[in-house]
Amino acid sequence: MKSAVVVFPGLNRDSDMIAALTKIGGTPPAVVWHQDATIPDVDLIVIPGGFSYGDYLRAGAIAARSPIMDVIRERSEKGVRILGVCNGFQILTEAGLLPGVLMRNASLKFVCREVKLEVANADTVFTRGYTAGQVIRCPVAHHDGNYFADPETLARIEDNGQVAFRYADGTNPNGSIHDIAGVFNADKSVLGLMPHPENLIESAHGGIDGRGLFNGLLDAVA
C-alpha cells in the first residue's frame, strides 16, 4: 500500500496524519511539499488538517488554487483515492472536488471536543472498516466546519449515498446541515470529513474508533 500526504504551508496536523498512516499501514507515507512538481505514484493521497495560508482568505481557498491541486485532480481522475480531513476537506470543497461548502461554525467559535459520528454509508473503500449505522466516537477541532449545500445538491448527495458520516446523538458541534460531518464525491473516490479520526487510533488517545477508516482504506489500497 502506498500513500502520500500533501503539505501546504500552515497545515499543522500533518504529523498526526503521517503518524496514523505509519502506525496503521506499517509504512510511512510519502510527504509532498506543495511546491513539488509531482506526487509519487501512490494509491491514496491525503490532505491533512491545519490552517493552510492561515485560513486568511477563506479556509482552504488559497491552497485550493495552488498548482499541486492540478496534479491531485489528475490523479483523482485516474482513480487514486483522495482523503481530506478538516482543512483538507475545506480545500477539497474549495477545489470543487467535493460538493458543498464549509462555513464558520454556528457558534462562531473554534470548537475542540469529542463528538459521535454515525457511519451513513459503509459501502465504500473509505468506510468499509465500519458497519452502516454504526456510531463511533471522534474528536473535532475546527472553526469552519458548518457544512452547507443548496437544496438541489443536498438532495443529490443524499440520494446518491454521498454522505459518509453524520454527527449523531445531538453532538453536531457546528450547525452542519443534515448533521453532515463527511461527504464523498459522486463515485466515492474522494472523501472529506471535518472530524479527526487520526487523533483516536490508539489506547493512549482513549479509544481506537478512528482506526476503522484507515483499516478499511489501507486494506483496500494495499
Added chain:
Amino acid sequence: MTIPNDTAITPQLVADHGLKPDEYQKILDLIGREPTFTELGVFSAMWNEHCSYKSSKKWLRTLPTQGPRVIQGPGENAGVVDIGDGQAVVFKMESHNHPSFIEPYQGAATGVGGILRDVFTMGARPIAAMNALRFGAPEHEKTQHLVSGVVAGVGGYGNSFGVPTVGGEVEFDARYNGNILVNAFAAGLADTDKIFYSKAEGVGLPVVYLGAKTGRDGVGGATMASAEFGDDIDQKRPTVQVGDPFTEKRLLEACLELMATGAVIAIQDMGAAGLTCSAVEMGAKGDLGIELDLDRVPVREAAMTPYEMMLSESQERMLMVLHPDKEAEARAIFEKWELDFATVGRTTDDLRFRIRWHGDEVANLPIKELGDEAPEYDRPWIAPQAPVPLATNDIPQMDVADALLKLMGGHQLSSRRWVYEQYDTLIQGNSLQTPGGDAGVVRVEGHPIKALAFSSDVTPRYCEADPYEGGKQAVAECWRNLTATGADPLAATDNLNFGNPERPEIMGQLVRAIEGIGEACRVLEFPIVSGNVSLYNETNGRGIMPTPTIGGVGLIPDWTHLARIAFAGQNQPILLIGAPPAWGTHLGQSIYLRDLFERKDGPAPHVDLVHEKKVGDFVRGLIRAGTATAVHDLSDGGLAAGLAEMAIASGIGATVSQLEGYDPIPVFFGEDQGRYLVTVALDAQSEAFHDLLNEAAVHGIFAPWIGTTGGTDLVLGNARPVAVADLRSAYEGWFPNYMAGQ
C-alpha cells in the same frame, strides 16, 4: 509623527520614555553627551522594568535555579531541563497583561506567539501550552468582552500554530477589573545536544534578520507595559502588536530546519523592544559589539525612521548570528518558507552598539551597560502584616449540600469547558490528559512510555493575605498537581505579576512572595529555570492582588500508570492522604467564606513543606505501584469540592462519613494544604488495605479512610444526598450561562 534624530532631548521627552531624571543622568554620565532621539529610545527600551528587571533582579537572584537535571536556568529565552534519553524539555511563562486589556484578542494572541517563539528559539518544537487568565469581577462591564476576546485570541493563535493547550487557570476578582492578567506558558522538546542560545560568538560574522517584515506596530510597547494605567488607556491601542500565527508556524519550521544545518551560532527572537533588545542581548552576552545597517531591514511601511525600526514590536521576527559559509544554505531555507532573510549587520570587537541609517551613524552606545549591566534598584519595602486568625467559634453556618451546590455552580469552582473547548487540546496526537484534571499530560514523542505533565497555579487571595505563605502555596500546589498525575516534578517557571514596585507595600509583597517561592522550591527540590516579572499592574493607583503564577513541569516515566481525578469504579475506599486529625480545619481566605459570606478575612493556610514532600512522595508511590485508582489534590473549596470534582468527572457518587465531634463546615470546606484524595481497588476489610494504612502511618502520614465510592449521589456526612447529575449541571452551567448574558 516623525521625529528627526537630532531632536532636542527635553525633560518631558525623557519622562515620556519612562526614564526617571536620575536614570537620564546615568545615560549622560555613561556616554558623555546628549543622546540622539534613537539612542533615547534604545535606552528606554533596554532600561524599562520589562526588559531590565531593575526592581526585581536583586530578589530574583535568591531563587534556587540549579538542580541535577537543569541544563539552562534563567537568563536565556527559556529554561532547559534534562528528561533523560538525550532529550530536554524547554519551557517558560510570560505575561501579556497590559496589551490584553487594551486589545484582548491581539494582546492574548501575541502573548501566545511570544512564548512559543521563546521556546523554539532554543531549538525546541513546542509540544504543550497553558494559559493562566485572571479577569475582573464577572459583573464588571468589561469582563465578558475581555474573556471572550482573550480566549478567542489564545485559541486563534495556538490552534493555528498547532500546539495543544493542555492546562491553565481562569479566575475572576474585582481587583483585576482594570488590569487583567494573561500569562502564557509554552513547553517544547529538544535534543540536549541541540540547544541554541542567544550568546553571540565570533567577530565579523553576519547578523541576519529573519521572519516577518518590520512595521510600526508596538512601537514603545515595552515601555507601555512598564507603566501604570490611567483613564486614557484606550489611547494606547496603537502600541499593541498584531499576531500572525501563519507566519509563526512557517518561522518555526524554517528555524528548526535551519538549526539542523549547523548554520546557527546564536539566535534571539525579537520580542519586547524588538530589534534593539535582541541585538543588544546577543552582543552583550557574547562580549561583542553589534553594528546594524537599518537600510537593509525588511520593512512593510514606507519612510520608517531608525527610532521606529529599533522599537517596533512587529511579531514573528528573529535575529541570528550565522556561520558565513552557510549563509546561502540558510537563505534557501527561508525562501522556501517564503520568509524574509536579510543580513542587517555584523558582530564587532569593540563592545559598541552602532546603528547606521542612510549613511549616518544614528546611535553609538556601550553595549554592556545597555544590556547585562543595566541599572538595578534596591527599592524600599515594608513587610506585610499578617491578618488576625479567625476566632475558633467563628464558623459561619450553611447547609453543607446547599453550600456545595452553590460553590460548584459559582464563578470560582465551575467548569472551564467554555474556555478550553475553544483551544485545540489534541493536536500532535500525544495528549493523554486534557484540561479538567489536575495537570495536562502529553506523551514524549519518540519514546514508548514517557510523558510530561504541566500545571499552572497560584492562589492570589492567599498571596494578598500573606505573600510569603502565598508564594509557598503557589509552588506547593503546582508540585502537588503534578504529583497527583504520578509525575516527578522537575522544575518550574515563575510569572510574577504585581503592582507598582515604587510603593514600599507592593515591593514588600514582591519580596516576601519571592522568599516564599524560594523556600518552597528549595524544600521541594523544584528549581525555577525561567520566568518573567510584570510590575505596575495598577489602574489609577489601585494594584492587582499579588499574583506569582507558577508553571511547573513533571516527568512521568511510564504513562500506563497515569492517575486521573475521575472515580474509577464502585465500592472503592476513599482515603484523605495528608489530612490533619480533623480532616479539614482552615477557613481563613477560603472560597467558602469569600463566595458564600463575602468575607475575605483570616490568614492564608500554612504550607508545611516537609510534610508536603513526604505526603506527595507517598501518593506518587501509590500511583506508580498501581494501587491508586483515582487521585485528586485538594485546593479551592476543600474536601467537598475535591470529592464533587471526582464524582462529576466519573458520574459515580460517593458516601463520606460524618466526622463525629467536629463541625462539618471546616471539615468539608477548609482549605488545609498538602492533602490528596486517593481511591484504591481494595476491599476495606482486606489485609492489603490495612497494610496500606499502616504504611502511611509508618511514614508519619495520616490517611483516614473517609468513605466509599458508589451510587449516583454524593453524600457528605449527615448532609442530604446530592445527585451527581445536579452537581454536574451546576458545575457545567455557570460559564456558558454567564457568557450568554444570563
